[in-house]
Amino acid sequence: MFVKFIEQLKTRLLKPLPGEAVQFLMAPPARMHMKGINPDKYNPQKSAVLILLFPENDKLFTVLIERPIYEGVHSGQAAFPGGKFDKSDIDLKQTALRETYEEVGVPADKIEIIGKLTDLYINPSNFLVSPFIGFINKRPHFILNAYEVQKIITVDIFTLNDGSIKSEKTITHSSGYKIKTPCYEIDGLTVWGATAMMISEFNVIVKEANAISF
Secondary structure (H helix, E strand, O other): OOHHHHHHHHHHHOOOOHHHHHHHHHHHHHHHHHHHOOHHHHHHHHEEEEEEEEEEEOEEEEEEOOOOOOOOOOOOEEEEEEEOOOOHHHHHHHHHHHHHHHOOOOOHHOOEEEEOOOOOOEOOOEEEEEEEEEEOOOOOOOOOOOOOOEEEEEEOOHHHHHHEEEEEEEOOOOOOOOEEEEEEEEEOOEEEEEEEEEEEEEEHHHHHHHHHOO
């Protein structure tokens, strides 16, 4: 079942993406002024994340991480494995794979990249993020890098489309100010901001891929 769905997902990812309009359905209101702005004028740092898909018990899962508490704008936040482009990386795809290995221990040579979502600008840290989608044919053995990851969470990708996990919450940012924002509540983890915006676009792609018939 999951093999067929992965093929459907590949087919859908070859078509135009839902893009910013869908991403901003899960954006904090304070971020709305960034809608439609070309991030190139800010000379952002390039980065990449990986939405890693894997089968388990006839279901298809992905992995999220919770970042540790540190002095930075993304302290304690939920995210997909990923990070900034390094000069040793050939391209952003390699960035996503390298960071996934460094953070959760999944080897790059076991992962097939099947496409990507719309790039997303994160203005508090001035990153332009490329979200890649990858597939590995069995549940990987995760190795948590305690320096970069506090917790690993796996979630059924169709659960991400369950409206019951979507809510609105007032969150205290690492800087101390409070933000009222749409979010997803996943296994005790509040997922908001850029990661929630990526999930919003991913959910549309999953729904549309699931409707494809050969």
